[in-house]
Amino acid sequence: MALLEVKDLQVRVEDREILHGLSLTVNDGEVHAIMGPNGSGKSTLSHVIAGKPGYEVTGGQILFRGEDLLEMEPDERAAKGVFLAFQYPVEIPGVTTMNFLRTALNAQRKARGESELLVPDFLKKVRSVAAGLNIPQDMLKRGVNVGFSGGEKKRNEILQMALFEPSLCILDEMDSGLDIDALRIAADGVNALRSPERAMVVITHYQRLLNYIVPDYVHVMAKGRVVKSGGKELALQLEESGYAQFEDAA
Amino acid sequence: MNVVLAKTDTGRAVSSSFALARERLPGSGKVAEQRRQAFEAFERAGLPHRRIEDWKYTDLRVLMREVLPLAAAPDTAALSRAETALKLHAIERTRRLVLVDGVFAPKLSDLGKSEKGLSVRTLREVLEAGDGALQSELLASDNSNPMIALNTAMATDGVVIEIANGTVLEQPLHVVHVASATTPAATFTRSLLRIGRDVAATLVESFVAAEGAKAYQTYDSLIVSLDDNARLDHLRLVEDGLEAFNIASAAVTLGAHAQLNTFGMVSGASVSRYQPTIVFAGEGARVDTNGVNLIKGRQHADTTLFMDHAVPNCASREVFRAVIDDRAHSVFQGRIIVRPDAQKTDAKMMTRALLLSDEAEADNKPELEIFADDVTCGHGATTGALDESLLFYLRARGLPEKEAQALLIQAFVGEAIESITSDSLREHVIAAARRWLEARG
Numbered sequence: 268m269a270l271l272e273v274k275d276l277q278v279r280v281e282d283r284e285i286l287h288g289l290s291l292t293v294n295d296g297e298v299h300a301i302m303g304p305n306g307s308g309k310s311t312l313s314h315v316i317a318g319k320p321g322y323e324v325t326g327g328q329i330l331f332r333g334e335d336l337l338e339m340e341p342d343e344r345a346a347k348g349v350f351l352a353f354q355y356p357v358e359i360p361g362v363t364t365m366n367f368l369r370t371a372l373n374a375q376r377k378a379r380g381e382s383e384l385l386v387p388d389f390l391k392k393v394r395s396v397a398a399g400l401n402i403p404q405d406m407l408k409r410g411v412n413v414g415f416s417g418g419e420k421k422r423n424e425i426l427q428m429a430l431f432e433p434s435l436c437i438l439d440e441m442d443s444g445l446d447i448d449a450l451r452i453a454a455d456g457v458n459a460l461r462s463p464e465r466a467m468v469v470i471t472h473y474q475r476l477l478n479y480i481v482p483d484y485v486h487v488m489a490k491g492r493v494v495k496s497g498g499k500e501l502a503l504q505l506e507e508s509g510y511a512q513f514e515d516a517a
Numbered sequence: 518m519n520v521v522l523a524k525t526d527t528g529r530a531v532s533s534s535f536a537l538a539r540e541r542l543p544g545s546g547k548v549a550e551q552r553r554q555a556f557e558a559f560e561r562a563g564l565p566h567r568r569i570e571d572w573k574y575t576d577l578r579v580l581m582r583e584v585l586p587l588a589a590a591p592d593t594a595a596l597s598r599a600e601t602a603l604k605l606h607a608i609e610r611t612r613r614l615v616l617v618d619g620v621f622a623p624k625l626s627d628l629g630k631s632e633k634g635l636s637v638r639t640l641r642e643v644l645e646a647g648d649g650a651l652q653s654e655l656l657a658s659d660n661s662n663p664m665i666a667l668n669t670a671m672a673t674d675g676v677v678i679e680i681a682n683g684t685v686l687e688q689p690l691h692v693v694h695v696a697s698a699t700t701p702a703a704t705f706t707r708s709l710l711r712i713g714r715d716v717a718a719t720l721v722e723s724f725v726a727a728e729g730a731k732a733y734q735t736y737d738s739l740i741v742s743l744d745d746n747a748r749l750d751h752l753r754l755v756e757d758g759l760e761a762f763n764i765a766s767a768a769v770t771l772g773a774h775a776q777l778n779t780f781g782m783v784s785g786a787s788v789s790r791y792q793p794t795i796v797f798a799g800e801g802a803r804v805d806t807n808g809v810n811l812i813k814g815r816q817h818a819d820t821t822l823f824m825d826h827a828v829p830n831c832a833s834r835e836v837f838r839a840v841i842d843d844r845a846h847s848v849f850q851g852r853i854i855v856r857p858d859a860q861k862t863d864a865k866m867m868t869r870a871l872l873l874s875d876e877a878e879a880d881n882k883p884e885l886e887i888f889a890d891d892v893t894c895g896h897g898a899t900t901g902a903l904d905e906s907l908l909f910y911l912r913a914r915g916l917p918e919k920e921a922q923a924l925l926i927q928a929f930v931g932e933a934i935e936s937i938t939s940d941s942l943r944e945h946v947i948a949a950a951r952r953w954l955e956a957r958g
């Protein structure tokens with residue numbers, strides 16, 4: 268059974284249809300890249316998969332291991348293994364990163380019927396993951412993303428991904444706003460998490476990210492649909508020819 | 518033209534209540550005369566209503582309608598119910614002073630071990646047998662405020678605490694007001710805290726209800742004076758029953774280089790109004806006042822604060838946070854006056870209200886009156902709902918809706934709670950806030 272099956276998805280926002288029948292299938296352990304021009308609906312797709320309110324699904328379905336994902340609350344989806352690394356992670360003043368991570372991890376474990384992680388075990392785990400991503404300990408004591416640089420925010424997303432061990436990671440433009448070094452650290456962090464149990468959907472505008480995180484499949488989105496799918500060479504082809512041909516097709 | 522005001526039914530009921538109560542009220546001679554004048558002032562004004570500017574948002578004629586008769590002195594059963602309630606609201610390692618239905622309860626209070634430099638008497642004792650100057654200070658009354666006047670007229674008991682110069686109190690003082698009478702009645706208490714030079718003290722006030730006490734009315738008034746270089750940490754917790762009324766005031770005077778750090782939390786009472794007046798009387802003093810309202814249902818909680826910068830070089834900070842659910846209504850009126858002499862005053866006030874439902878209501882009324890030119894003053898106020906994008910972020914990380922809300926609400930009130938310097942008292946307040954959040958379900 269596929270891990271994620273998006274079938275003929277139609278989505279409206281404020282009476283405007285944004286996704287017009289989008290289909291996408293992701294199996295365990297696969298890495299898919301989604302590319303496409305601004306406004307083609309990439310973030311919309313990731314939000315609908317994660318369960319963000321404000322989107323009206325008017326047709327189609329999303330199955331996660333055969334279960335209807337659209338029937339689940341966002342927190343249920345997270346507990347089942349869906350993880351969205353946000354394009355724009357929010358700042359949460361007054362909630363320390365450490366407290367947030369522990370509350371979230373324990374909420375997910377509780378939802379799965381697992382016991383809470385003991386504080387020393389949790390701390391050990393966070394510290395080792397943070398060290399691997401070059402995240403200093405004092406960042407964990409600050410409010411979630413408060414005063415973090417763009418690169419630090421993205422690394423914080425990857426830290427969560429490593430900690431929560433999801434089976435589906437959607438990375439929405441994790442390369443935006445990162446300098447070359449930060450990009451490499453982030454990409455290395457993501458690559459370290461690649462495994463047969465973990466699939467990834469990498470949304471990006473740039474071939475460069477895909478040099479670091481090499482995808483199994485590349486999809487081109489235009490005007491709310493997947494208009495072409497292929498192997499990693501499709502990304503190179505796009506880099507040369509641009510999106511125009513696909514937009515016409517869509 | 519003379520306007521003759523017809524006495525309302527409410528007015529008549531209170532008058533007869535005062536007449537009946539008079540026998541039971543401690544003090545004679547000058548004290549009785551101060552009471553009589555105060556009562557006349559109350560009678561002339563009656564219960565405050567919305568057409569009086571200060572009471573615009575808290576119309577007691579609508580919200581409360583009448584002043585109930587004076588509660589009977591607690592009997593054995595009432596004291597035993599109070600004892601049970603005290604266990605639920607105990608704060609460890611404090612010296613507890615308990616008032617049950619407005620009457621000091623020595624058996625429930627920690628009087629056994631005396632402490633050098635600390636004197637505790639009851640209001641009754643002092644009004645019946647104390648010195649005249651102290652009596653006048655106790656019943657000095659701003660009769661332009663009808664509710665303070667009423668309290669002056671009816672004050673039945675309270676604690677009179679004096680702390681000698683240079684004393685550092687071993688334990689916080691915990692004054693607990695327990696409502697225990699099962700028939701609705703009113704209690705009137707007045708307490709005084711006189712803090713000598715170089716003293717460091719902590720005062721906690723709790724207002725709680727025993728089993729069976731429901732639509733009671735608590736009227737309290739606190740007088741505090743801090744001598745030069747004294748420091749008071751003050752915590753005030755209104756945890757009254759949800760049908761109760763709590764109408765209270767505080768009058769605080771600070772000497773030179775004195776420091777007051779005060780935190781108030783209102784989670785109980787159907788209707789509450791707290792009116793602290795803080796006067797800077799010596800230079801170099803500092804006041805931090807922080808407040809949190811956690812209210813729901815149809816609760817109405819009003820804090821009306823008056824900060825009087827009468828002398829130069831003093832600083833005041835007000836941080837007030839309200840969390841308002843259902844159809845509850847939170848009111849914050851903060852008035853800061855900087856008098857002509859009060860140069861180099863540094864006064865700031867920040868209020869924020871969080872509305873958890875469409876029908877929740879918040880009123881913020883900051884008022885700055887500045888008559889000196891070399892000052893730093895400012896205020897800010899915001900009102901809004903929980904940020905949807907923050908909520909979604911937390912939910913996408915696995916937090917169920919209520920838990921995500923609770924985490925954001927805790928963060929929202931956290932800044933005010935952080936101001937509590939004592940670790941154990943801060944933990945006590947955090948736990949109380951958490952219980953409130955958990956009770957939301």
Ligand SMILES: Nc1ncnc2c1ncn2[C@@H]1O[C@H](COP(=O)(O)OP(=O)(O)OP(=O)(O)O)[C@@H](O)[C@H]1O
Pocket residue numbers: 280281285303304305306307308309310311312321
């Ligand atoms: N809340 C909203 N209200 C109105 N329109 C919206 C809303 N969210 C998205 N849209 C519109 O939907 C379309 C798709 O937006 P989306 O953010 O999914 O694009 P994207 O492919 O992620 O673009 P980018 O590459 O710039 O991130 C855009 O035209 C956008 O303006």
Ligand SMILES: [Mg+2]
Pocket residue numbers: 309310311354439440
């Ligand atoms: Mg986008």
